[in-house]
Amino acid sequence: MKKNKISFKTNYWEEYSAENPFRAIDAFFDFEHLDYYKQSLTEAVIYSYKSKIYQQDNPSSVFVLYSVVSSFIKACYGLQQKSKKWKVNESERCETIYHLSSLTKEEFDNPFIVFQKAFEENTLEDFELFLCLIIELSLSPFAGDPYCDLTTPYIHVIKMLDAVGLITERGVEKIKKKDRIDCVAE
Template sequence: MKKNKISFETNFWAHHELENPFEVIDTFLGSESLAFFKQTLSEIVFYRSKDEVYQKECPGDVFFTYTAFRSFLRACSALQHKSKKWKVTAVSAERRSILSLASLTIEEYENPFAVFENAFAEHSLADFEFFLCEVIHLALRPTIVEFDSDLLTPYIHIIKMLDASQLLLESQVEKIKSKEP
């Protein structure tokens, strides 16, 4: 039975379609800094409860950011299944991330794939895409609108996925060799 491959839809912001989730993460975090994406997401979430429009001087940038984050979430969804096939090798002290633990627990720092597993065990890809669409919709409205969905938990998971993705880029990731019978 053939697996249905999810499209990462990177052609909108990366100008070509990427098919490997590791390449999507690399291109995503290569397009802007980790700090930029964390700050942007935090600002969008903050503006959802303000009566001001987020980036009203250039709302097209918000759409561009939305498409990049959506691709990122799709790649993270694919990475949740990689922990059985890939492992992060130990990072030496001199190569240790400037990010340190950031939002990650010690266990998540040692195995960043656990971040993706935990996030997608709690929320589906559709839930994360809904969150992203909803917070951007609310941030671009000139009025405050009441909402009844949980916007904090997906936000925390995305921040953790950003940190885990940065850690994956800074670490050596190698395929686990299958054990011969």
């Protein structure tokens, strides 16, 4: 039985359509830097509680942010599914710990844990709803209290951003069959 592939929809904001999550992540970081995404998402969340409109001079940039982060979350979902076959290379430097402070020591050692936790707690559709709600509220001229929790998905997305940044920095390698069998036996 063939698995249904998820479309990362990178063709909305990138020249090509990425076929696997690792290529989607590469396109994600080719488009902008990690700090830009974290800052923009944080600002959008803050503006969702204000009566001011986020990016009032250029609201189309908010739609682009939505498209890119939506593709990113789909790629993270794909990475979560690949976590049994891939591992992150060991860290030779510890300076990244301070830069990626949202991750615990365990998550820093194995960033795939971040995706597993995020998608155990929320579905792909929950994250899509979160993004839609953030964009809607941040572009609304009315201050309001969102009718659902924005904090938990926001924290998960920030952690996923840090985890992907770490994966990109350290690189990944495929787990050999023997290593996978040993892990299952333990």
